[in-house]
Amino acid sequence: MFKINDNYLKLPGSYLFSTIAKKVNQFTVENPDKKVIRLGIGDVTQPLAPAIIDTLHHAVDEMAKAETFHGYAPDLGYEFLRTAIRDNDYAARGCDIQADEIFVSDGAKSDSSNIQEIFSLDNKIAVCDPVYPVYVDSNVMAGRTGTYDPATECWSNVIYMPCTAENNFAPEFPEKDPDLIYLCFPNNPTGAMITKDQLQAWIDYANKIGAIIIYDAAYEAYISEENVPHTIYECEGARTCAIELKSFSKNAGFTGTRLGYTVIPKDIKSNGVMLHSLWARRHGTKYNGAPYIIQRAGEAVYSEAGKAQLKEQVAYYMNNAKVIMEGLKNAGYEVYGGVNAPYIWLKTPNQMTSWEFFDYLLEKANVVGTPGSGFGPSGEGYFRLTAFGNYENTVEAVERIVRL
Amino acid sequence: MFKINDNYLKLPGSYLFSTIAKKVNQFTVENPDKKVIRLGIGDVTQPLAPAIIDTLHHAVDEMAKAETFHGYAPDLGYEFLRTAIRDNDYAARGCDIQADEIFVSDGAKSDSSNIQEIFSLDNKIAVCDPVYPVYVDSNVMAGRTGTYDPATECWSNVIYMPCTAENNFAPEFPEKDPDLIYLCFPNNPTGAMITKDQLQAWIDYANKIGAIIIYDAAYEAYISEENVPHTIYECEGARTCAIELKSFSKNAGFTGTRLGYTVIPKDIKSNGVMLHSLWARRHGTKYNGAPYIIQRAGEAVYSEAGKAQLKEQVAYYMNNAKVIMEGLKNAGYEVYGGVNAPYIWLKTPNQMTSWEFFDYLLEKANVVGTPGSGFGPSGEGYFRLTAFGNYENTVEAVERIVRL
Numbered sequence: 001m002f003k004i005n006d007n008y009l010k011l012p013g014s015y016l017f018s019t020i021a022k023k024v025n026q027f028t029v030e031n032p033d034k035k036v037i038r039l040g041i042g043d044v045t046q047p048l049a050p051a052i053i054d055t056l057h058h059a060v061d062e063m064a065k066a067e068t069f070h071g072y073a074p075d076l077g078y079e080f081l082r083t084a085i086r087d088n089d090y091a092a093r094g095c096d097i098q099a100d101e102i103f104v105s106d107g108a109k110s111d112s113s114n115i116q117e118i119f120s121l122d123n124k125i126a127v128c129d130p131v132y133p134v135y136v137d138s139n140v141m142a143g144r145t146g147t148y149d150p151a152t153e154c155w156s157n158v159i160y161m162p163c164t165a166e167n168n169f170a171p172e173f174p175e176k177d178p179d180l181i182y183l184c185f186p187n188n189p190t191g192a193m194i195t196k197d198q199l200q201a202w203i204d205y206a207n208k209i210g211a212i213i214i215y216d217a218a219y220e221a222y223i224s225e226e227n228v229p230h231t232i233y234e235c236e237g238a239r240t241c242a243i244e245l246k247s248f249s250k251n252a253g254f255t256g257t258r259l260g261y262t263v264i265p266k267d268i269k270s271n272g273v274m275l276h277s278l279w280a281r282r283h284g285t286k287y288n289g290a291p292y293i294i295q296r297a298g299e300a301v302y303s304e305a306g307k308a309q310l311k312e313q314v315a316y317y318m319n320n321a322k323v324i325m326e327g328l329k330n331a332g333y334e335v336y337g338g339v340n341a342p343y344i345w346l347k348t349p350n351q352m353t354s355w356e357f358f359d360y361l362l363e364k365a366n367v368v369g370t371p372g373s374g375f376g377p378s379g380e381g382y383f384r385l386t387a388f389g390n391y392e393n394t395v396e397a398v399e400r401i402v403r404l
Numbered sequence: 405m406f407k408i409n410d411n412y413l414k415l416p417g418s419y420l421f422s423t424i425a426k427k428v429n430q431f432t433v434e435n436p437d438k439k440v441i442r443l444g445i446g447d448v449t450q451p452l453a454p455a456i457i458d459t460l461h462h463a464v465d466e467m468a469k470a471e472t473f474h475g476y477a478p479d480l481g482y483e484f485l486r487t488a489i490r491d492n493d494y495a496a497r498g499c500d501i502q503a504d505e506i507f508v509s510d511g512a513k514s515d516s517s518n519i520q521e522i523f524s525l526d527n528k529i530a531v532c533d534p535v536y537p538v539y540v541d542s543n544v545m546a547g548r549t550g551t552y553d554p555a556t557e558c559w560s561n562v563i564y565m566p567c568t569a570e571n572n573f574a575p576e577f578p579e580k581d582p583d584l585i586y587l588c589f590p591n592n593p594t595g596a597m598i599t600k601d602q603l604q605a606w607i608d609y610a611n612k613i614g615a616i617i618i619y620d621a622a623y624e625a626y627i628s629e630e631n632v633p634h635t636i637y638e639c640e641g642a643r644t645c646a647i648e649l650k651s652f653s654k655n656a657g658f659t660g661t662r663l664g665y666t667v668i669p670k671d672i673k674s675n676g677v678m679l680h681s682l683w684a685r686r687h688g689t690k691y692n693g694a695p696y697i698i699q700r701a702g703e704a705v706y707s708e709a710g711k712a713q714l715k716e717q718v719a720y721y722m723n724n725a726k727v728i729m730e731g732l733k734n735a736g737y738e739v740y741g742g743v744n745a746p747y748i749w750l751k752t753p754n755q756m757t758s759w760e761f762f763d764y765l766l767e768k769a770n771v772v773g774t775p776g777s778g779f780g781p782s783g784e785g786y787f788r789l790t791a792f793g794n795y796e797n798t799v800e801a802v803e804r805i806v807r808l
Contacts, residue, residue, distance in 0.1 A: 001583065001613070001614035001615075002523060002524075002527055002583040002584060002614060002615055002616045002674065003523065003524035003526060003527055003583070003674060004522060004523060004524060004674045004677060004679065004682060005521060005522050005523055005524055005525075005682065006524065008522065008682045008685055008686075009677065011685065018479065018688050041476065043475035043476045044475055045470065045473070045475070046470060046473070047467060047468050047469050047470050047473040048467045048468060048473070050468070053464060053465075053467065053468040056464040056467075056697070057461060057464055060457060060460040060461055060464060061457075063451060063452045063457065063460075063660075063661070064451050064452060064454070064457040065451050066449065066450060066451050066794065069449070069450070069451040069452070069657075069660075070660040071447035071448055071449070071657075071659040071660045072445065072447045072659045072660055073660055075422065106510055106662075106692070107692050109690070109691070109692045110690060110691055110692065113689060113690035113691075114690065117409060117545070118408060118409050118412065119406060119407065119408060119409055120406075120407035120408060120409055120410065121409075122407060123406055123407055133689075134689060134690070137689045138689060138690055141521070141686070141689070141690075179405065179406040179407070180406060209405070210405035210406060211405075211406055212406045253473075253475075255475040255476045255692075256467075256473075256474040256475045256476055256477055256693075256695065256696040257467070257695050257696070257697070258510075258692060258693070258694070258695045270406065270407060270408045273408060273413065275408065278408060278409065278412045281412055281415065282412075282545070284421075284422050285517060285537075285538060285541045285542060285545070286513070286514060286517035286518065286538070286542055286545075287513070287514055287517075288510070288511050288513045288514065288659075288662060289660075289662070290662070291660065291661050291662045291695065291698055292660040292661070293460070293661070293697075294695055294698075390470065
């Protein structure tokens with residue numbers, strides 16, 4: 001008689017963004033006349049850049065002829081894309097990462113949830129709190145997190161590193177040593193960034209205790225300040241302890257196009273076994289590569305035209321961030337983020353809980369945001385707005401919120 | 405101190421097709437003058453059909469304008485594609501499968517390796533022998549297969565169901581009851597098919613013992629005979645015990661375009677919990693959907709033009725199958741498959757092992773096939789050739805083999 005993976009039953013409720021989608025759907029059905037503005041889920045709104053569109057058309061044409069048709073991709077991604085990534089994201093910043101240490105995938109969500117598979121079930125994870133739900137949920141499904149306490153909203157076998165206004169949203173080293181440390185900078189959801197010195201301290205700490213840092217750099221393109229790292233490999237010693245996850249979703253608008261990559265340096269070893277080999281084996285066995293035409297689109301992201309167009313796109317969203325920041329500040333809100341990240345993290349007014357403020361904003365301003373508590377217990381009392389809307393909607397949403 | 409998932413270390417050698425790729429690469433480097441013909445890996449060679457190309461271009465243009473741009477896809481796939489699948493692959497055959505029981509993915513390889521995640525680690529799997537390596541390897545990685553015995557090439561906790569010429573390549577019910585049964589028809593690698601009555605007996609057996617059948621129907625489009633099932637849901641009772649995996653790789657040439665789907669009927673339950681809910685949760689948490697433009701391409705597969713063009717493409721490959729079958733038969737080879745499947749399964753001549761015949765064919769005829777033993781111990785002494793080459797190469801490869 002078959003049995004299910006009971007760990008799934010431990011997950012409280014549904015995935016955060018599914019819950020939000022259901023609530024918003026219900027509201028729009030009940031209020032068909034209301035124009036809802038969505039600044040909740042981190043989905044982009046601007047179209048793919050012209051350089052990417054041209055490349056996609058060209059790649060589609062290649063698929064139409066036997067001579068240029070592409071079947072199964074190389075397990076770990078096409079050389080042309082891995083080389084472009086190495087040159088632009090690493091070599092150009094003086095980082096020693098080779099093309100064969102880069103694994104192309106269908107996105108950072110898949111990678112960030114799958115990466116735990118190559119580690120022992122005994123390993124203990126540490127996460128920032130609040131945090132992107134996928135890190136914890138994927139570990140729950142694997143059975144690594146112990147039991148859930150609804151009162152504290154914490155898992156018994158997860159180390160939480162609170163990130164609140166009190167510590168400027170920068171995690172502190174935990175009291176007990178973790179084995180796997182999830183870090184995300186620029187941060188989702190708080191929009192916070194840490195300095196290169198702060199990240200260096202994490203690398204030194206990880207190397208000292210023999211932990212792995214899983215570094216999610218999905219929002220790197222939004223960094224505007226100096227002295228903050230664009231990749232963890234800017235730090236000394238990262239090659240022996242750090243895995244980096246990158247996405248094309250936010251820098252190039254690939255949320256519906258799907259492309260990402262993971263870097264695993266060959267220097268990370270356990271008893272002589274390279275983590276790189278395990279991840280390569282996972283890719284080879286459980287994945288068949290990103291579509292050829294999408295990998296070509298990824299290459300176009302690094303073309304001269306692509307880079308120029310995407311710089312404009314990022315600036316467009318960051319202008320939205322400024323509109324939100326300034327509008328809410330002027331209205332008396334306590335706001336964070338929005339400088340090196342497309343997320344604005346605000347303190348809910350009048351001691352409202354995160355979900356109370358979600359309902360309030362949806363009903364009174366018809367604006368959708370994300371409740372901070374959905375990202376973890378220390379997110380309670382906070383709320384996330386994204387800069388990924390279009391400009392007109394963003395301005396209108398802010399005006400509506402300010403009028404409340 | 406972090407630890408790795410030791411189960412990965414139990415995997416003997418590398419993934420079959422990676423090993424073949426390495427051997428062929430080495431041969432071509434050492435013999436640059438030789439024209440190698442690849443009838444090994446099941447990769448297609450014909451370009452995407454015109455109806456699919458047109459749709460891809462149109463979808464790319466949609467991504468170029470804010471009004472028609474598509475960001476994150478619905479967790480389980482776009483309604484337009486799920487409806488097309490339901491109508492064409494199920495309703496048209498009188499099968500009761502609803503659109504919301506269909507989960508769109510990036511391909512059957514991912515699905516067939518990920519599906520085991522929603523089951524208990526205690527569950528015992530049964531596989532045909534020989535078998536597509538991914539079913540077993542993904543269970544090895546999860547820790548479900550016990551220990552590997554190099555002498556027998558078997559895992560201690562896997563039930564093997566031999567499929568050889570003696571039983572006409574149809575598996576028999578195992579002596580001990582399994583929890584999860586992997587079946588693939590038309591079969592990879594043997595090219596065999598079973599009748600509807602035979603499949604019905606499997607459904608009855610699974611319902612009786614409380615097992616789940618994971619039915620891989622990736623090669624369904626190649627069925628040419630009557631009275632063989634195109635989907636497992638043609639059988640009575642399949643809704644309470646069968647999961648079906650489908651791919652767009654072989655019927656539409658999507659090996660490098662990546663699209664597939666999995667069907668989980670809502671009637672499959674364990675203590676009241678629907679497997680459907682677990683898989684939906686996995687999709688929502690660990691996956692972000694197939695690219696919009698690729699899902700549109702999938703929809704085009706079901707258009708009138710698409711269906712007509714793909715019927716021709718399948719006929720093209722099946723003509724190759726006929727060329728291989730007849731050529732080898734005339735040369736005295738013992739050959740199987742090739743009637744309802746694009747695979748020809750042959751007995752190696754002169755008591756050669758599968759890998760001996762692989763090397764022999766590569767060196768003497770410069771033809772690449774797949775050693776039967778790579779699919780399991782009962783594949784020893786067999787060899788797989790695919791009909792997915794182009795016609796000219798297929799004819800030449802057969803001529804070279806016949807001349808040996």
